[in-house]
Amino acid sequence: MNFRKHGALLFVVALLGLGAAPLQAGPSTPPAAPSMGEFPVHPFAREIKAFVAAVREAEKETDPLRRCLAYPDPPGSHWTHEAVVAYCHYRYQPIITFAEVKDLIEHGKAAELDRRMDAALNAQFTQPDARGRLDQSFLMDFGDGSMATRYLLDAWKRQSPDSAFAYAASGYAYVNMAHEQRGGAFAPDTPGEKFDAMHRLLLRADADLRRAISLNPRITPVYRAMIHAAGLEFGRAYAQQAIDQAAKVDPANWTIYRERIWLAEPQWMGSLDAMQGVADSAMQHVKQNPLLWMEKTAVAQYQANVNNCDCAPPPEAENFPAAFDELVSMEVFQAAAKRAQEQNAIAESVVYLSEAIRFMDAPQFPSTALLRQRRAPQLVIVDEPQMALDEANKLVASAPGDAGGYAARGLVYLHRGNNSRAEQDLETALTLKSDDDLVLSTLVSIYTANREWDKAWDVDNRMLQKSPDNQEVWIFRAIIQEQQPRAGLEDTYRYCLARFSDDPSMELQFKQMREALDRASKAGTAAPVQGR
Numbered sequence: 117m118n119f120r121k122h123g124a125l126l127f128v129v130a131l132l133g134l135g136a137a138p139l140q141a142g143p144s145t146p147p148a149a150p151s152m153g154e155f156p157v158h159p160f161a162r163e164i165k166a167f168v169a170a171v172r173e174a175e176k177e178t179d180p181l182r183r184c185l186a187y188p189d190p191p192g193s194h195w196t197h198e199a200v201v202a203y204c205h206y207r208y209q210p211i212i213t214f215a216e217v218k219d220l221i222e223h224g225k226a227a228e229l230d231r232r233m234d235a236a237l238n239a240q241f242t243q244p245d246a247r248g249r250l251d252q253s254f255l256m257d258f259g260d261g262s263m264a265t266r267y268l269l270d271a272w273k274r275q276s277p278d279s280a281f282a283y284a285a286s287g288y289a290y291v292n293m294a295h296e297q298r299g300g301a302f303a304p305d306t307p308g309e310k311f312d313a314m315h316r317l318l319l320r321a322d323a324d325l326r327r328a329i330s331l332n333p334r335i336t337p338v339y340r341a342m343i344h345a346a347g348l349e350f351g352r353a354y355a356q357q358a359i360d361q362a363a364k365v366d367p368a369n370w371t372i373y374r375e376r377i378w379l380a381e382p383q384w385m386g387s388l389d390a391m392q393g394v395a396d397s398a399m400q401h402v403k404q405n406p407l408l409w410m411e412k413t414a415v416a417q418y419q420a421n422v423n424n425c426d427c428a429p430p431p432e433a434e435n436f437p438a439a440f441d442e443l444v445s446m447e448v449f450q451a452a453a454k455r456a457q458e459q460n461a462i463a464e465s466v467v468y469l470s471e472a473i474r475f476m477d478a479p480q481f482p483s484t485a486l487l488r489q490r491r492a493p494q495l496v497i498v499d500e501p502q503m504a505l506d507e508a509n510k511l512v513a514s515a516p517g518d519a520g521g522y523a524a525r526g527l528v529y530l531h532r533g534n535n536s537r538a539e540q541d542l543e544t545a546l547t548l549k550s551d552d553d554l555v556l557s558t559l560v561s562i563y564t565a566n567r568e569w570d571k572a573w574d575v576d577n578r579m580l581q582k583s584p585d586n587q588e589v590w591i592f593r594a595i596i597q598e599q600q601p602r603a604g605l606e607d608t609y610r611y612c613l614a615r616f617s618d619d620p621s622m623e624l625q626f627k628q629m630r631e632a633l634d635r636a637s638k639a640g641t642a643a644p645v646q647g648r
Contacts (some may be wrong), residue, residue, distance in 0.1 A: 160437070160463040163191035164498045171470050172503055180478040181208040187474040190467050195443045196402075199409035203443060205245045206252065206407060207475045212236060214257040214265075221268055226275035226282070233281040237334060241366070247405055251371040254337035258285050261292035280331035284338045287324030291341040291348075294318045298348055318345050329361070336362065336369050343375040347384045355379055368404035370411075373397075374445075377414045383427040391415050412442045422451040433461035436468070446475040450487070457490070462497045469494070485511060489520045493527035504528045519549035527558065535562060551582060560592050569600040587616050591625055598632040606633055 160167070170188035177183040184204035189195045212232055220229040236253055239246035258265060269289055272282040294317035297310055322345065325338050339362035346355030362372045376394045380386030392415050398408040420439035421428035433456040440452070453468035469491040476484045488507055495504035508525035515521055526541035539562050545555045556579050563572035573596055579589045590612050597605040609629040616622045 160191050160461075160467050164463040164466060165500075167191055167467060167470075168495070168498065168500050168503065174474075181205065183477060184208060184474055187470070189443075190437065190440065190471060192437060194441050196406065196409045198406040199402075199443045202247060202406040203410065203475065206248050207446070208478055209246055209249055209252070211249060211253040211256060217257055217272075218268055221272050221275065224275065226272050226279065229272070230276055230279050230281050237336075240336070241334070247407060248370055250335070251337055251340070251369070254285065254288055255371070258289040259292055261289060261294075261296045265289050266293070278331065280328045280335055283324045283331065284328035284335045284341075287321045287328060288337055288341045290317050290321030290324060291345050294321060294348055295344065315349060318349055321345055322350070333361065334365055336366050336372065339365070339369075340371050340375045343372070343379055347379045352385060355385070368401035368408060370405055370407035373408060373411055377411055381418060381427070383425075388415050388418070391418060410443050410445060413439055413444070416441075417444060417448060420452075422448055422455055424455065431455045433459045433464050436464060446472045449475075453487075453490070457494070462494050466491060466494050466498050485515065485518070486520065489524040492524045493531055496528055496531035501528075501532050505532070517548065519545040519552060519555070522548065523552060523555050523558075526555070530558065530562070535566065538562060539566075553579075553583075556582075557588065564592060564595055564599075567599070569596055569602065572596050573602065585615070587612065587619070587622065590616075594625070594629055594632075598629075601636075605629065605636070609633060 167188055167190070174183055174186040174188070177186050181204055184207065185201065189200070212229075216232075217229060220226065220232075233250065233253075236246075236250040240249045240251070258269070266289060269282065269286040272279065273286055276282050294314045297313040297317060299306055299310060321341065325342055325345075328335055328338050339358045342350075342358035343355050343362075346352070346358065359372075359376060362369065366372070373394065377391055377398075378384065380390040380394050382388065395411045395414040398411045402408045416439040419428060420435050421431045422436070424431050431452075433452075436452050436456065440448070449468045449472040453465045453472060456462070456464035456468060469487050473484055473487050473491070476487065478484075488511055492504050492507045492511065495501070495507065505525070505528055508521070508528045511518075511521035512525055522541045522545035526538045526545060529535075529538035529541060539559070542555050542559050542562070545552065546559065549555070556575055560572050560575040560579065563569075563575060572592070576589060576592050576596065579586065580593070583589060590608060594605060594608045594612070596602055597608060609626075612622065612629070613626065617626075
């Protein structure tokens with residue numbers, strides 16, 4: 117079956133030796149985890165051991181900034197060292213957190229918040245290691261577009277009616293709210309009421325952003341927000357005005373260039389040539405701001421399409437190394453790792469997860485644990501079983517109430533061939549989070565391989581209630597009904613035939629269900645099944 121289509125469940129089935137012939141008797145214990153040789157060979161496969169060894173050494177460093185600087189770059193890449201240093205400093209510099217913003221406003225200390233915002237802005241302009249400090253604070257604090265943020269910003273404006281930062285933050289948040297109202301679909305597929313809601317929010321954003329500029333034109337996040345508003349609705353002239361104003365304030369601002377490249381994408385207001393033009397312009401300012409090196413491969417990144425949108429060809433993991441020959445943002449690495457894993461390019465996934473962790477491994481970035489939970493089982497596949505188990509043990513120890521740590525360790529044990537420990541951890545994970553798809557699918561795989569039929573049937577029923585149209589659930593149902601045996605295989609076959617007959621990947625499953633039913637018929641326990 118196609119892994120990209122069917123997801124993690126059939127990967128686990130294959131791991132347990134059931135995927136090739138799901139209705140045949142499976143082994144009493146799972147075989148050993150697959151080696152790298154059993155997966156497609158991609159560019160990083162031969163260099164992964166040296167890369168992981170360097171990652172393991174770097175992760176011994178306890179200081180986040182020094183750890184970031186000690187990390188290896190991806191195999192064969194040609195990252196500009198100054199860009200890496202600048203991005204490490206950017207990611208780990210002290211910013212004003214949302215919790216601090218909330219605390220200051222709720223305690224009537226908006227003037228102190230204004231003072232701290234102004235200090236961040238001045239540092240951004242005057243200190244090489246503080247590039248983008250205010251930009252990142254705005255992105256982290258006001259980028260979610262939530263109503264909770266909206267209420268807080270309205271209170272800030274009331275407390276400081278002449279605060280340029282309060283109006284800048286308010287307008288910035290309005291643009292993000294407008295973006296969420298607009299949604300990610302193309303215009304013909306977006307309901308008119310969404311456009312109406314977006315329009316109302318953008319008008320409020322424009323009023324606040326213009327007010328902020330009149331009070332302090334040096335607040336760079338304002339221009340990023342205006343460029344985004346232009347892409348959503350306000351058009352080229354509005355965008356150009358914001359770009360021209362921004363160039364007078366900070367001609368080498370990385371976040372503004374990132375927004376300009378987004379605007380220049382073909383599905384918005386541009387083309388590949390327009391994107392390249394913005395990237396070329398950014399390269400003229402790299403001496404002022406090395407972060408701009410990250411836009412050198414903007415067109416290649418777009419063509420790699422790691423976010424898998426309909427605006428470019430489907431992403432292929434073997435194309436990623438060329439697209440990321442220069443440093444790219446940690447968001448890109450997260451998306452690339454996800455796509456690589458879906459395509460069984462496990463070495464690439466480990467590399468890109470590691471690079472994402474490199475730039476996110478600090479308390480202010482809580483999603484790092486999720487990345488480590490994904491990486492740990494993959495480390496076994498690239499022949500690093502001890503590092504995988506050490507990482508999984510740390511995940512469980514650091515958050516014993518988090519199902520994800522137990523799930524990750526369960527998968528590590530599974531890949532290492534320790535079925536009983538895997539089952540224990542996955543069952544613990546299920547008690548902490550009862551609806552985790554990967555845990556459910558892995559447990560039904562283990563129970564089926566161990567011939568624990570009642571357990572397998574119970575979990576499969578839970579999965580069926582949650583996802584009745586998930587064909588893997590029905591495949592496991594058929595495995596259990598044939599191997600136990602248990603009544604109902606013919607009903608399962610009929611349902612699958614009616615529901616999934618248009619899927620070519622189900623041909624083998626249909627064939628094996630028919631053969632199983634014919635065997636049962638010859639044994640006198642069921643009626644023969646005619647061909648489709």
